[in-house]
Amino acid sequence: MIEAVTFWNEPNNKSHWDMEVDPEWRLYADMVRRAAQAVEAERPGVLRVLGGISPIDPGFMRRLQDFRATENLHAVAVHGFPLDWNLWQIHEWRDKIAEIEAVTHLPVWVTEVGVSSFGAEEVQDFGLRRTAELLLGRVDRIHWYSLYDLPRAWEATTRHKEAEGSSYYRHFYMGLLREDGTPKLALRQFSEYTPELGICQWFHFEDHRLDSAVQWLRRLGVRRLRTGLSWADYLRPGSDKWFDRMMQALDGFDLTVTFCFTPECKGIRPHHTSPPLDANEYADFCALMMRRYA
Template identity: 65%
Template sequence: AGDKPVWATEVGVGSFGADEVQVFGLERTAQLLLGRVPNVYWYSLFDLPQAWGAETRHREAEGSSYYRHFHMGLIRADGSPKPALESYARVADRMGLMQWFHFEDPRLDDAVRIMQDLGVRKLRTGLSWADRFRPGALDWFDRQMEALAPFEVMVTYCFTPEHLGVEAHHTSCAREPQAFADFCAEMTERYAPARPARAAVRA
């Protein structure tokens, strides 16, 4: 074992089988990881609406695994809380949330309000390379990142544009890796610009 810290950036148990399974999974995860791992992020706050479809490579060909994607949240797509939300509330100040937001996601403001009410401090989310090619992409990214400013945000750069992938799907490797690197650099400079080093103090 090395001396590097381990971050659990996406842990979760869905309610696909039963709400009680999710409650047990959340409470057991908290028991095993909190206090041992410096950063833990529960996936996720909201269920994925069925009408949106899950961002997976093979979709329904994955069988029941595909449908589990729609039941990972602590809050149902209709806005009603699941029993596991109460369990999460007890550890929200120590266990972050991992929540993807779709382009112009109508849930963004509700998510911010709910997370603040819960006392969430840390959030993992994503900025989509594929979305960067949509009209108004930067306006949406700006709105998303401004809304999430109250939290300590860890951003994942994700989702290959179909026209730039080796294959035409979002999980494909990029045909032009430099183009992805340029996107990462653009987003980093926009939302986490380098801070000038503090000048040395002379006696």
């Protein structure tokens, strides 16, 4: 049921990769090469994809290719949120795809695209419709972010938290469903674009929304789902039980699984954004997940 794997999430974003430790991304490139080889050895039929980049930066893509990070991959991925965080407009989406296509021979996937309802639900409703118009048929995979709003009791994965002002709080309004599970305006049109349009939904450790999410995904006609398996969570007590339950619940979807988040005890710095002390341990985790779930 695992169709594809992506190696990390937004490696050129300070909120997801420690650029002070790895300013040239040499460590990231080496980690991806090792992980791709490990996944290929275990399950050669599973597609291997570069973790979605944000911002969309052709220069960054060229650098990774110079470091041979993409030589054993099937696709590269990008993330874009032009109505919330990016410094370009939504109608430029196709141009942004073309910028990456110009510097790589690999297909370009959009593994996260979304619009918050922070200002108004009507903005999200428009953004979904316009995104579908621009991207469906233009790229092979599109994953809308996300199904659920992030609960306000949790933290968004950003570097400066509340100091980012409204940019931070937009993270909590990206869902088609509110935190309490009630639908927003954009939900009513989403099934018009499935199954071609997929969804990205991250599940936290022992996430209480798992079963209801599966029900909604099926109701909406979603076939392609992107989610994550956290290396850091794998070291928690009971991780096998939780991972098994999550993956069993998601049986029947075409899954793109992202492997990310360094355990504090495994990082050059004790933080989930840190490059690992030993890139082979990340590759071993990827291989283990392939044996268990692919």
